[in-house]
Amino acid sequence: MKTKPLLIALLAVAVAAGPLATLALAQDKTIYVPLFVYRTGPYAPSGIPNANGFNDYFNLLNERDGGINGVKIAIEECETQYDTKQGVECYERLKGKATFVNPYSTGITYQLIPKAPVDKVVAHSMGYGMTASADGRWFPWVFNFPMTYWSQASAFIKYVGAQEGGIDKLKGKKIVHVYHNSPYGREANPTLETLARKYGFELTLLAVDHPGQEQKSTWLQVRRINPDWIYLSGWGVMNQVAVKEAATIGYKMERMVGNWWSGSESDVVAAGDGAKGYKSMTFHAAGPGFKVHQDVFKLLYDKGKGATKRELVGEVYYNRGMINAMLNIESVRTAMVKYGNKPLTGEQVRWGFENLNLTEQRLEQIGMKGMLQPLRVTCENHEGNGKAAVQQWDGRKWTIISDWIEPIRDVVRPNLEAAAVQEGGKLGYKMRDCSKEK
Amino acid sequence: MIYREAGQFKTSYGADQAVFPIWQDRWFVLLGVAAAFIVPPLLADEYWLQAVLIPLLVYALAAIGLNLLTGYAGQLSLGTGGFMAVGAYSAFKLTTAFPQVNILLVFLLSGLVAAGVGLVFGIPSLRIKGFYLAVATLASQFFLIWLFNKMPWFVNYASSGTITAPNRTVLGVLVTGPNATAPMRYLVALALVVAGALVAKNLVRGRVGRSWMAIRDRDIAAEIIGVHPLRTKLLAFGISSFYCGVAGAELVFLFLGSAETLAFDINQSFLVLFMVIIGGLGSILGSFLGAAFIVLTPIFLTNAPHAIGLSLPVALLKQIELMVFGGLILFFLIVEPHGLARLWQIAKEKLRLWPFPH
Numbered sequence: 013m014k015t016k017p018l019l020i021a022l023l024a025v026a027v028a029a030g031p032l033a034t035l036a037l038a039q040d041k042t043i044y045v046p047l048f049v050y051r052t053g054p055y056a057p058s059g060i061p062n063a064n065g066f067n068d069y070f071n072l073l074n075e076r077d078g079g080i081n082g083v084k085i086a087i088e089e090c091e092t093q094y095d096t097k098q099g100v101e102c103y104e105r106l107k108g109k110a111t112f113v114n115p116y117s118t119g120i121t122y123q124l125i126p127k128a129p130v131d132k133v134v135a136h137s138m139g140y141g142m143t144a145s146a147d148g149r150w151f152p153w154v155f156n157f158p159m160t161y162w163s164q165a166s167a168f169i170k171y172v173g174a175q176e177g178g179i180d181k182l183k184g185k186k187i188v189h190v191y192h193n194s195p196y197g198r199e200a201n202p203t204l205e206t207l208a209r210k211y212g213f214e215l216t217l218l219a220v221d222h223p224g225q226e227q228k229s230t231w232l233q234v235r236r237i238n239p240d241w242i243y244l245s246g247w248g249v250m251n252q253v254a255v256k257e258a259a260t261i262g263y264k265m266e267r268m269v270g271n272w273w274s275g276s277e278s279d280v281v282a283a284g285d286g287a288k289g290y291k292s293m294t295f296h297a298a299g300p301g302f303k304v305h306q307d308v309f310k311l312l313y314d315k316g317k318g319a320t321k322r323e324l325v326g327e328v329y330y331n332r333g334m335i336n337a338m339l340n341i342e343s344v345r346t347a348m349v350k351y352g353n354k355p356l357t358g359e360q361v362r363w364g365f366e367n368l369n370l371t372e373q374r375l376e377q378i379g380m381k382g383m384l385q386p387l388r389v390t391c392e393n394h395e396g397n398g399k400a401a402v403q404q405w406d407g408r409k410w411t412i413i414s415d416w417i418e419p420i421r422d423v424v425r426p427n428l429e430a431a432a433v434q435e436g437g438k439l440g441y442k443m444r445d446c447s448k449e450k
Numbered sequence: 451m452i453y454r455e456a457g458q459f460k461t462s463y464g465a466d467q468a469v470f471p472i473w474q475d476r477w478f479v480l481l482g483v484a485a486a487f488i489v490p491p492l493l494a495d496e497y498w499l500q501a502v503l504i505p506l507l508v509y510a511l512a513a514i515g516l517n518l519l520t521g522y523a524g525q526l527s528l529g530t531g532g533f534m535a536v537g538a539y540s541a542f543k544l545t546t547a548f549p550q551v552n553i554l555l556v557f558l559l560s561g562l563v564a565a566g567v568g569l570v571f572g573i574p575s576l577r578i579k580g581f582y583l584a585v586a587t588l589a590s591q592f593f594l595i596w597l598f599n600k601m602p603w604f605v606n607y608a609s610s611g612t613i614t615a616p617n618r619t620v621l622g623v624l625v626t627g628p629n630a631t632a633p634m635r636y637l638v639a640l641a642l643v644v645a646g647a648l649v650a651k652n653l654v655r656g657r658v659g660r661s662w663m664a665i666r667d668r669d670i671a672a673e674i675i676g677v678h679p680l681r682t683k684l685l686a687f688g689i690s691s692f693y694c695g696v697a698g699a700e701l702v703f704l705f706l707g708s709a710e711t712l713a714f715d716i717n718q719s720f721l722v723l724f725m726v727i728i729g730g731l732g733s734i735l736g737s738f739l740g741a742a743f744i745v746l747t748p749i750f751l752t753n754a755p756h757a758i759g760l761s762l763p764v765a766l767l768k769q770i771e772l773m774v775f776g777g778l779i780l781f782f783l784i785v786e787p788h789g790l791a792r793l794w795q796i797a798k799e800k801l802r803l804w805p806f807p808h
């Protein structure tokens with residue numbers, strides 16, 4: 013048995029060598045950006061286009077402008093598989109060099125919220141994460157602009173009201189919320205409940221357990237209730253199954269609206285023609301028709317430097333990745349105006365996020381006019397003043413069909429502030445005074 | 451040569467019954483534990499402590515728990531994740547309701563709560579065995595997770611639906627919460643796992659452990675010689691769940707910082723079961739080796755290409771990692787079906803004869 017000593021040696025190496033510290037990729041003269049991606053695992057269909065959008069936008073900036081105001085960007089991907097523990101491992105490995113992170117999973121965001129102020133790293137959860145963190149007085153290091161789940165849900169109700177011919181017509185209407193039974197899926201519930209009381213519609217909450225492959229009983233209930241509208245907060249395979257089941261029971265697809273994590277190509281393609289007419293909320297437009305895409309094609313894809321296939325540019329999650337990268341960059345750029353064109357510290361970058369003012373004019377300069385709405389972040393309001401829209405699937409592509417909808421802020425904000433007191437209190441935080449910030 | 455018990459005479463019953471009767475073993479373990487207490491907090495950086503060593507210790511404790519139940523008492527369980535969740539949620543409820551209570555005591559109390567739940571879900575083991583029992587414990591896994599998901603009381607009605615570790619101190623030093631330093635968390639986790647391992651080691655050598663093994667090897671024969679199956683099996687479930695509960699509380703309070711029920715899903719149960727199987731059923735050392743293998747190998751495989759300067763796409767790396775990891779599991783199980791602990795035992799035998807093997 014000559015193999016035994018070898019085996020033991022092998023084992024000793026595997027266990028004792030353990031994780032080796034990674035080599036520092038970033039030099040002093042670059043802005044280091046860690047990217048948490050999930051290109052493998054059960055949610056890869058959403059993760060891949062998103063990661064490609066990120067990559068292409070950062071590479072575009074390096075190619076076209078030489079980085080941010082001449083400071084190059086160094087990106088490093090870390091695979092999380094959308095798994096919280098692997099995300100924490102990524103964060104611990106990369107946080108030393110990072111000034112901001114995009115956790116790209118609500119679970120990972122919750123891990124990073126307490127750690128961010130300690131490590132002086134900005135956590136930007138764009139349109140996901142903890143809604144209460146939109147109160148910047150309690151959570152200075154966490155940002156979730158352009159919008160939160162609560163604002164989104166209120167925009168949905170506003171849209172439904174407009175479709176029914178006025179918000180007062182909601183009285184007596186039946187709305188069902190089909191949601192992923194996790195903190196993420198439950199996010200919209202309190203807002204919907206408040207609005208149900210205010211406008212007098214009947215709300216039914218139907219939970220679907222993770223991962224959501226089995227929804228027969230849920231849709232039987234939907235059939236019995238026969239709701240006027242369905243709001244879907246799903247994720248991954250749950251969306252595909254929900255859209256298919258809705259089509260199977262013959263529900264009118266125009267009256268089923270997903271949230272913005274339930275409205276991508278991969279969610280509807282599986283249901284084929286049955287998905288036609290299905291709608292979802294969004295905060296940006298899909299498609300490769302914007303000026304920034306021309307730059308991407310010219311400077312990256314024509315030179316063979318693109319992250320994906322040409323025809324996949326412009327998918328919903330691809331554009332979302334791009335917009336996320338753009339918001340990161342514009343925040344850093346804002347900070348550079350104050351602190352100079354050099355790699356910045358976490359605290360300086362945080363100031364940039366908090367004072368981001370993305371005007372229509374600026375959007376035009378970066379080639380994203382019409383892709384999303386202008387945005388302004390303040391010390392109190394880390395959600396910004398983003399607006400949502402409704403997009404519809406026509407069997408081939410997603411098209412925005414509504415005007416930009418202003419959330420019902422006078423309902424959302426007081427609830428949000430109350431939640432921030434609770435969540436901030438749990439972490440032992442004190443509310444800061446924004447009038448003293450400069 | 452270097453590992454020879456010749457000349458070590460025991461002159462008292464105490465010496466004969468020592469945990470480590472050979473002085474080489476004793477010193478090796480003592481030095482190892484001392485090194486574990488001193489070296490990493492001084493030398494390791496935060497990444498090593500927070501992302502590598504703390505999860506290793508937490509899972510080692512959970513693996514010891516499952517090993518007592520599955521390895522020693524022979525009751526196959528897939529409910530580990532659920533029992534860990536019980537520990538985590540009860541620790542959260544206890545420490546938010548009684549903030550002045552020492553957090554270490556809270557860990558032990560939450561272990562007791564988990565033990566109580568374990569006792570209840572252990573009752574079917576009196577009627578059903580083997581795979582059927584595994585299915586019954588699977589039910590406990592799903593039921594407990596569903597319960598924590600369903601009842602907002604368990605998360606103190608937080609709108610986020612997650613539990614977060616608050617700031618808690620031991621002897622005036624912060625050990626949990628976001629501001630606790632990684633070395634402190636590590637030391638707490640290490641102290642708990644050392645204490646747990648010592649207790650477990652003594653348990654399995656004594657009357658309790660022997661009755662567990664008797665039940666495992668043949669329950670009817672055990673009953674005939676006077677081992678009470680009800681008491682023995684339930685005790686195994688209770689003590690095992692105690693360990694898992696403490697490990698679950700540590701997972702949230704020392705490692706993750708905050709968690710939702712998804713952190714305790716069925717994958718956790720499988721993970722801990724694999725640790726026990728790969729490490730070695732019926733071995734305390736095996737629990738450590740198994741946890742080390744399952745926790746460290748993926749991290750090693752992720753970082754190794756970086757370290758040798760290989761730059762590959764992360765997705766490809768992940769796929770390679772999964773393949774190599776799967777391959778290694780198969781490899782070790784084929785070469786040594788009794789687990790890594792058995793390999794260690796064989797190595798010890800070899801050392802005993804070295805340098806003159808026959």
